[in-house]
Amino acid sequence: MNFKKITILLIAQLIMSVSAYAKQACTDYRQLKAEYNISVQQKGHSSTNTQLILWREEKVVAHQYPSTKITEMWQNINQKLIKPIRYFNDYNRAIEYQPGEVVHGKKETDWSYRFQLISSSMLAKMTETKRQGAGCDERVFLTYKTDKSELSIVWMPQIKLVESFKLDNPSRKEHWQLTNLDTKTAKVDEYFKLLYAYKGTDYADIGDDHTDPFLTKMVTLGFVESGASGFYNDKGEALEGHHHH
Amino acid sequence: MKNFKLSIISLAILGLVGCSDGDNGTNGTDGSNGADGLNSLILQTPLTVGDTNCPNSGVQIDSGLDNDADGSLSDSEIIATEYVCAAGVTSVSNSEILTTLNNDWFAAGEAEIETAKDVWASSISSATAKTAKTTITAKAASIESLRGQAKNVILFVGDGMGISTVTAARILEGQLNGNKGEENQLSFETFPFAGLAKTYNVDAQTPDSAGTMTAMMSGVKTDVGVIGVDEDIERGECSTVDGNELYTALELAEIAGKSTGIISTARITHATPAATYAKSADRNWEDISDIDTEEAEAGCIDIADQLVNFESILEAKIDDLDIDGIEVVFGGGRRHFLPNDADYNSADAVSTVEGDRTDGRDLTSEWQDIYPDGEYVMDQSGFEAIDTDSVEHVFGLFNESHMQYEADRGNDIAGEPSISEMTETAINILDNNDDGFFLMVESGRIDHGHHAGSAYNALTDTIAFSDAVAKAVELTDSSETLIIVTADHGHVFTIAGYPKRGNPILGKVVSVNSTEEATASDGMPYTTLGYTNGLGFRDLGTETDADETYTLAAAVGRQDLTDVDTSSSGFHQEALVPLGSETHSGEDVGVFASGPGALLINGTQEQNMIFHVMDFAADLTGAADAAVE
Numbered sequence: 035m036n037f038k039k040i041t042i043l044l045i046a047q048l049i050m051s052v053s054a055y056a057k058q059a060c061t062d063y064r065q066l067k068a069e070y071n072i073s074v075q076q077k078g079h080s081s082t083n084t085q086l087i088l089w090r091e092e093k094v095v096a097h098q099y100p101s102t103k104i105t106e107m108w109q110n111i112n113q114k115l116i117k118p119i120r121y122f123n124d125y126n127r128a129i130e131y132q133p134g135e136v137v138h139g140k141k142e143t144d145w146s147y148r149f150q151l152i153s154s155s156m157l158a159k160m161t162e163t164k165r166q167g168a169g170c171d172e173r174v175f176l177t178y179k180t181d182k183s184e185l186s187i188v189w190m191p192q193i194k195l196v197e198s199f200k201l202d203n204p205s206r207k208e209h210w211q212l213t214n215l216d217t218k219t220a221k222v223d224e225y226f227k228l229l230y231a232y233k234g235t236d237y238a239d240i241g242d243d244h245t246d247p248f249l250t251k252m253v254t255l256g257f258v259e260s261g262a263s264g265f266y267n268d269k270g271e272a273l274e275g276h277h278h279h
Numbered sequence: 280m281k282n283f284k285l286s287i288i289s290l291a292i293l294g295l296v297g298c299s300d301g302d303n304g305t306n307g308t309d310g311s312n313g314a315d316g317l318n319s320l321i322l323q324t325p326l327t328v329g330d331t332n333c334p335n336s337g338v339q340i341d342s343g344l345d346n347d348a349d350g351s352l353s354d355s356e357i358i359a360t361e362y363v364c365a366a367g368v369t370s371v372s373n374s375e376i377l378t379t380l381n382n383d384w385f386a387a388g389e390a391e392i393e394t395a396k397d398v399w400a401s402s403i404s405s406a407t408a409k410t411a412k413t414t415i416t417a418k419a420a421s422i423e424s425l426r427g428q429a430k431n432v433i434l435f436v437g438d439g440m441g442i443s444t445v446t447a448a449r450i451l452e453g454q455l456n457g458n459k460g461e462e463n464q465l466s467f468e469t470f471p472f473a474g475l476a477k478t479y480n481v482d483a484q485t486p487d488s489a490g491t492m493t494a495m496m497s498g499v500k501t502d503v504g505v506i507g508v509d510e511d512i513e514r515g516e517c518s519t520v521d522g523n524e525l526y527t528a529l530e531l532a533e534i535a536g537k538s539t540g541i542i543s544t545a546r547i548t549h550a551t552p553a554a555t556y557a558k559s560a561d562r563n564w565e566d567i568s569d570i571d572t573e574e575a576e577a578g579c580i581d582i583a584d585q586l587v588n589f590e591s592i593l594e595a596k597i598d599d600l601d602i603d604g605i606e607v608v609f610g611g612g613r614r615h616f617l618p619n620d621a622d623y624n625s626a627d628a629v630s631t632v633e634g635d636r637t638d639g640r641d642l643t644s645e646w647q648d649i650y651p652d653g654e655y656v657m658d659q660s661g662f663e664a665i666d667t668d669s670v671e672h673v674f675g676l677f678n679e680s681h682m683q684y685e686a687d688r689g690n691d692i693a694g695e696p697s698i699s700e701m702t703e704t705a706i707n708i709l710d711n712n713d714d715g716f717f718l719m720v721e722s723g724r725i726d727h728g729h730h731a732g733s734a735y736n737a738l739t740d741t742i743a744f745s746d747a748v749a750k751a752v753e754l755t756d757s758s759e760t761l762i763i764v765t766a767d768h769g770h771v772f773t774i775a776g777y778p779k780r781g782n783p784i785l786g787k788v789v790s791v792n793s794t795e796e797a798t799a800s801d802g803m804p805y806t807t808l809g810y811t812n813g814l815g816f817r818d819l820g821t822e823t824d825a826d827e828t829y830t831l832a833a834a835v836g837r838q839d840l841t842d843v844d845t846s847s848s849g850f851h852q853e854a855l856v857p858l859g860s861e862t863h864s865g866e867d868v869g870v871f872a873s874g875p876g877a878l879l880i881n882g883t884q885e886q887n888m889i890f891h892v893m894d895f896a897a898d899l900t901g902a903a904d905a906a907v908e
Contacts, residue, residue, distance in 0.1 A: 041711055076702055095630055109631040115692075132824060133629045134690070164853070233569075234635075236680045237829045241813075241860030242550075243563065245504055279473025 054146065063090040063193040065222050069214040075207040086210075088151065089225055095148045096124075105229060108148045109133075116142035127248050137201040149197050151210075159191065173197065222265050283793035290774060300574060318345045320352040343667030355860035382732075396713040399878045401758060406876035423504045427898030428612040428875035429761035430715035431537075432750050433706075434495070434893065435467070437744050438488060438551055439726030439737070441769020442866055447734065447808060448741035450784040453740075459781030463558070465742075467747035467764035472878055476886040478768045481510040485865035488726070489562040490765035491886055492554035497525035498721075507558040508896070514658065516577035517560050517570070528893050529555040529605070530593055531716035535902035538606045538709040539716065543860025544682045544740070545723025551767060555719050555826040556605065557585040566615035568637040583615040587642045590649070604650065607708050607718070610680035612751040616642035625657050627693035629679050646674050659694030667707035675701075684724050684736045685743040686848055687823040698722055699878055702747040706754045715759075715897070720747060729770040730860045732813040732851040735785060737772070757874050760895045766868040771861060772812035778807050785846040800880065801837055806845050810854040813861030819849030833857040 053097055068088040075081040081204035082098040087098040093110040105121040134142075136162035147153040167173050170192050178185040183203035240249055295643075319727065322341040326333045334341075343358040345351070371379075437444070445465065453463025480490035483503040488563065494500045505512050506529060513519040533539050534852055543552040548565040559582055564570045567581045585592060590604035617623045617634025620642055624633040636642070643655050653672030656662050665673055677695035682688075688695060696704070702720055709716035722744035728736030748764055755762070776788035787804040788797045796804040814828050815835035828851055835857040843850065854861065870889065872880035876896025894900055 111629060111631065117631075129829070130630070131830065182299045222481065228402065238681050238724075238727050238731075240829050241727065241862070243504070244862060245487075 044093045062217070062275075063195070065189050065216075065217065067216040067218075067221055067225070068195060068212055069213060071213050073209045087230075089222055090149060091219075091222055091226070094169045094226060096121075096226070097148070098225075107229065108142060108145075110145050113145075116145060116148070119234075121232055122248075125222050125248050126232045128229065128232040129240070130234050131237050138171075150194050152187065152199070157187075160185070160187065286641060307586055317348070318350075319343075320345050320350075320356075322352045322357075324647045326364075326608040327624050333363050333364035335365045335367045341378075344618045360564050362476050366732075383868050391471075396472045398757070400779055401490035404828070411905055414735065422794075422879070424705040424876075425876055426895055427901065429754060429759065429893075429896035431710070431717070431760040432532070432715075432893050432897045433718045433720065433755070433760065433762045433765040434528070434889070434897075435722045435744070435748050435751070435762065436495070436551055436719065437725050437764070438721055438723045439729050439770050439774065439863065440722070440741055440744070440766035440770060441537070441864060441866065443772050443774050444725065444729070444741055444766075445869060446736060446772065447772075447774055447784055448745070452742045452745070454783060456676070460782060460784060465750065467745060467762075469747050470762070470764070470871040470873040472872045472880045474748075475621060476774075476870050476885040476889065477867055477883065479865065479884050485863050487550065488767050489554065489617040492551045493525065493886075495765070495767070495889045496527040496529065496554050498887045498894065499525055500885065500887050501525075504562050505560055506562055507556075508552050508560065512560055517577055519573040520560050520579075527555055528890055528899055531595065531715055531721065531894065531899035531903040532897070534600065534604070534906050535897075535899055536712075536714045536906060537713040537716050537897075537902075538714075540705045540709050540718040541605060541606030542698070542705055542719070542832055543608070543610040543721040544606070544685075544698055545610065545721065546615065546678075546681055547586065547608060547610030547676065547729075548615045549610075549681070549723060550611050551721045552610060552719070552722060553582045553586075557582045559585070562734045563600040566635050568619070568635045569639075569829040569856050581615070583642055584640075585613070587616070587646045587649070598908055601719065606712075606716075607705045608673070609675040609677070609696075611645075611676065611680055611682040613676040614648075614679050616676060622880070625693075627658060627679075627691070629692070631694070633679050634811070643674070643676070648866040650674075651702045657693070657757065659696060662696045662700070662704070664783045665704060665706055668711070670708060673704075673708065681724060681727065684728065684740060684824060686739045687735055690823070697746075698743050699750045703754065706751060710755075717897070717899075718751075718895075720751075722747070726770070728825045729810075730813070731825035731827070731828045732810050732815060732817070732854055734852055735771065735846075735848045736823070736825035737770075738785075752873070759875065761872065761876050763870065763872045763873040763877075763880065763892065764895065765870040765889060769866050769868055769885075771813075771864045773809050773811070774807055776805060776807055782807065783790065783846055784791060784808065784849070787840060787845055799837070803839050804841060805837075805839060806840065806852055809852045810861050812858045813854040813855035813858035814859070815851070815857070816858045817849065818843050818847075819851070820847060822849035825851070829860070833859075885907050 070086045072086055073081055084099070084101050084233065087100065089096040089098060093108065096105050096107040098105040103123040105123055107119040107121060109117040109119070111133055113119055114134035118131040120131070122128070142148070144153050144155070154199045157176065162176045163176055163177050164175040165172070172190065172192055174189045174191055176187045176189055182202065186198075186200040187196060188198040188244045195212070195214045196210065202206040235249065242252060303743040320343060324339040324341070326337045326339055328334070328336045332335065334554055340361045340363065341357045341359070343352055343353060343356040346356050347353070384629065445468070449463050449468065450460035450467050451461030452465065467716055474643070478486045478491055480503045481500050483490065487503045489506050490501050490503045493505070497507060499509050501508060501510050502512060502514060504514050508520055508523040508526055509525055511519070511523045528556070529539050529541070541547065541552050541555050543549060545551065546565065550562040553559065555560065564581050566583050567575055569577050570581055586608065589601055594600045594602060601772045612626055614635045616635055616636070618636045619632055619634050621632045622640070647653065647655055650672040653674060654665060654670055656665065656675045657677060658671065662675055662677070676690070682695055683691050685697065698720065705718055724739055725737050725740045725744065728734070728740055748762070751762060777790055777793040778788045778792065782789050784807060787806050788791055789795065790797045800803050814831070814833045816838040817828050817831065819827055819835070835854045838853055867883060870880050872892075874896075879892045880896065
């Protein structure tokens, strides 16, 4: 069996799949499921590969981390507030946080940052190096360089989605690659419906009931959030995430 | 020197012995003078009161030879030590007695005792009071004469407001007023009667709010986690509710024809307020979506439903009973009353879909149908528009979930009233009934502040709670209104170290006579306040919502606080044992009382005694029985 050929074929199929999808989904980019493979190589460490699934509709975004079985959701409340909810997929339980509060040391104020995986303000700082395709297939190649780091992004402006993200600096190399894109709204609806059926707990109530085995284990379940590309400041430095596992 | 003189005398004697009867010889020449001898010194040292050898003062007398001839008596030269001690004081002069009795502290204390006596005596006839002071039998009779003297009853519950919380809040309030703090008194600490309540649940050494509030409201201790039912209940089994329901003081007051009200800064379906009106096999069944399908299909009624339909549910239990329902309901928790449909979202919803109900029912609308003249309000402006003279029923749900911490109230989207404002409005509505009223006021978020490990939030909410009590005292007549202030349980919250008087209660320990921060054996400073368990240290700056701690992993154990402002609102105290949240504690809580029947609050009592005091003071059971006969 020729693994090399198969790999090339799969990549080609994925590119075609994404490309074909882009043509179809351009009219409604808001509701989709986007799967990413994230590879990270830190200096002195072996490389890691994880998966992130972006689920979104107009006012709700979810980042699903299959490796930790946790899904982070953000709800856009009247275009004014962003409410975080954390779903523990293995336990069918959810913890709801107050909108407008600091979670993981970050106050959610930028909807684009969660909706697109990179904030619009960060995109505006980047330099366009190439543009190809048109309409829904349009892709913009963007870079951002500092003394020590270089960010490279392939951006699909009509879908408002990152196709590829690369970070390269002396201590860390990170690559996000879109591997699958699905706009079958039923799938998104189905996943959100699944999450909404979880038993929810207001975060203020975590201390209320010490007979609840889930809540008593909260402290060891981890406060997990894998990083997204928007986590970098204008020096290319990671602001948070990447290491909470 | 003595030896030298003896030698001379010996020689003289020997000379005498050696002579016979011959002529006297000539006198010998004088010997040379001997060297000066050593001086003997005596040292007297005055001793002050408290000395080990002379507790009442005296003099220490040291004597010895000045061997080194330096004119002073060093320790090594002391041969003997004696003490002359002053006698102890065994009597006081008349002038000293007058000084003791006339000082301001004594006079104030004496006046307070007399006031307390007057409060007690004024609630019974003077003749009875006189008799009661003379014989135990008469005392019992006089106490019985107090039954039913309280026209109104107000029960204030500071959720989680243990003894250390009261102490720390009192100090913080005093310091916020520019004083040292320790001398301050919260409003309810000036009440004439106080005692302790044992808080354990039937099946728990350290209790929860459901079991403790059921004890206070129904007079029977029960299991942890259940509402308004006795210990025969099986938690989570709805079918076991039947036959184990308990009547509450609020229900008895309602049957007796009094007006009734419930206030909570938590969700109004939360354990503490729920125990005033609901019967539930699980405190978490706040709406239908919280109940298992099987239980729901078996007819299990959620807590929100029980509140809105309180009147018909209670009437169905007693033949021919006709009541007018709970007049005042103020709190949070809209989510449990609205359907899971964005179309029903309120103006200040904080979720894309505010309501949780999966049965499609809008209970706020149903409440309005039951009370067409009643007012449903959900924000500060609606609250302020309430006409307390004319409104008969009011239903205020000011938040999707719990109301805000007092320190965080300014951040609410649509605005919400303080606990003091809610208390004032409630009393102004309830006192329209000439037959009196029963009101329960809960400060639910003291408990949440502690669970989150934030002394700042817990204490500022306690101070707001104290203000609400003061407002109730101001608006009611103490001769006809029994006010009881207590907590359902405490927290593992400590006041530790040896900080000096007036040291900022939220600060780091500075020892007596010092200006520098004290350090522990690890060389780092430490705070006066701390927790035994929980998520531990946070330095969240000016954050005023304690619950943010739940977004981070535990950080227990010692932290370097050298550069941390521990008095800031966002500081969370260190904790020892890592837990997902800080826990309740099992020690007794304080109970403070004023008004008719308040004298029954004393000593250390079981927590369910509080119900019986209220029941006795207002004769709730007697009046309710009379109403249904």
